[in-house]
Amino acid sequence: MTWPLTLRLVTIVGASAGFFLLLSVVPLYAEESGGGSGAAGLSxxxxxxxxxxxxxxxxxxxxxxxxxxxxxxxxxxLGAPSLLLTVSPMAQSMGWIVAVCLVRGAGFALTVVGGGALTAVLIPPERRGEGLALVGVVSGAQSVVALPLGVWLARHAGFTTVFVLAAVLPLATVPAVAGLPRREAAARKPLGMVDGFRTPALALPAAVFGTTALGAGIIATFLPLAVPPDRAALVSAALFLQAATAIGARWVAGRYGDRHGPAGLVVPGLLLCAGGMLATAPTGSAAAVLVGMALFGTGFGIAQNATQTLMYARVPPSGYGVASALWNFAYDAGMGLGAVLFGLLSAGTGYAVAFAATGALMTAALVPAWYDHRLSHRPTPTPGVGSSGPGDI
Known part of the structure; x- marks a missing residue:
């Protein structure tokens, strides 16, 4: 723990809390503003x-x-646009809600990619798994608190309270950025995003993680809608359990990965996520929902740490930015795609069938996971040696 890393954790708290407070609240707000379940997925x-x-x-x-x-x-x-949702009646317009979501999404992207590359620089390579787990615990703690708290506050204190709080938290941490290190000169030309997509060492774990992120987007968006309205406490408990198990599993996976390698954790994480979605299908059963969220959270935490650690380990420092961007791309693309596809699927089949079908389809990611497992057992070329193409990383 250094002072720069401590300041970086402060900015993670602000960004993560501001993001997770509204992740389930804005879909509820969009639906109650007259947009229906389709508006929830659109937001x-x-x-x-x-x-x-x-x-x-x-x-x-x-x-x-x-x-x-x-x-x-x-x-x-990320923070300032949340205040625009307090402007009534304009704030109830679906176009206004989508515009705010677009700006906040761009802001969140800058925090996770720029900050993620910086985090990798601040953590010693031999402790990378545990270091990233620590960062994940700090970030995940915000989801444990903020995700269910946002839903609870929206029901008991009103949407305006949540919107103001989600604006203040990221803005309050901006001064901490001044204490972070400046950009360091790269020893070699930085990798580009095209290189990242073309390189199996990065693209395969990103594809597996993106599949698990499909479930995360579905849970955050549709679990509050799938559970009967008279069981609001169950939604908060399930979201809390999912986030808490993900934090614990991410920490254990980081410690295990530093000692034994993270490659062997990718498939177990994927299978637990798929099993969690299948178990959640009977959304009218409190036991099924809680067991499903515990399984999914455990698998998601394992997949987060294992894939991220693998990707940073496979690039030189000049590639940290691309590794961070590609991992977060998989995370957020998976969440967004999961929300929109699940919304279309559930409209025709109902939530129970849609959850079960999602869990079954997630097992298709065993194919890239298998190829990545084979890749991890091949000799890894030394960065900077040989040709300058993507295969060197």
Whole structure:
């Protein structure tokens, strides 16, 4: 724990709390503003679409302007637009809601990519798994508290209270950015996003993790709608359990990965996620929902740490920005795609069938997981040796 890493954790708290407070609240707000369940999926998809697009551009911005400016700009864009949702009646317009989600998504992209690359620099390589687990615990703690708290506050204190709180938290951490290190000169030309997509060592674990993120987007968006309205306490408990088990599993996976390697954890994480979605299908059963969320949370935490650690380990420091962007791209693209596809599927089949079908379809990611497992047992070329193409990483 160094002072720069401590300041980085402060910015993670602000960004994560601001993000998770509204992740389930905005879909509820969109639905109650007259948009229906389709509007709920649209709001999450808009947020994730802007995040994904921002993540594709963030490595270039970080290379040009440095970590601090990109991170500070992201915190402002993530927090300030939430205040616009308090303006009535304009705030109840679906176009207005989508616009706010787009700006916030772009801001979140800048915080996770610019900040994520900086985090990798601040953690010793031999402790990377546990270091990333620590960062995940700090970030995940916000989801444990903020995700269910946002839903609870919206029901008991009103949407305006949640919107103001989600704006204040990221903005309050902007001053901490001044204490973070400036951009360091790269020893070699930074990798581009095209290189990342073309490189199996990065693309395969990203594809597996993106599949698990499909479930995360579905749970955050549709679990509050799938559970009967008279069981609001069950939704809060299930979201809390899912986030808490993900934090614990991420920490254990990090410690295990530093000692035994993270490659062997990818498939177990994927299978637990798929099993959790299948178990959640009977949404009228409290036991099924809680067991399903515990399984999914455990698998998701394992998949988060294992895939992220693998991707950072397979690039030189000049590639941290791309590894961060690609991992977060998989995270947010998966969440957004899961929300929109599940919304279309559940409209025709109902929530129970849609949850079961999602769990079964997630097992298709065993194919890239198998190829990545084979890749991890091949000799890894030393970065910077040989040709300058993507295969060197």
């Amino acid at each position: 999450t998809s808009a947020l994730m679409l802007a995040t994904v697009c921002g993540e594709l551009a963030a490595p270039r911005l970080t290379a040009r302007f440095g970590y601090r400016l990109v991170l500070a700009t992201g915190l402002v864009l």
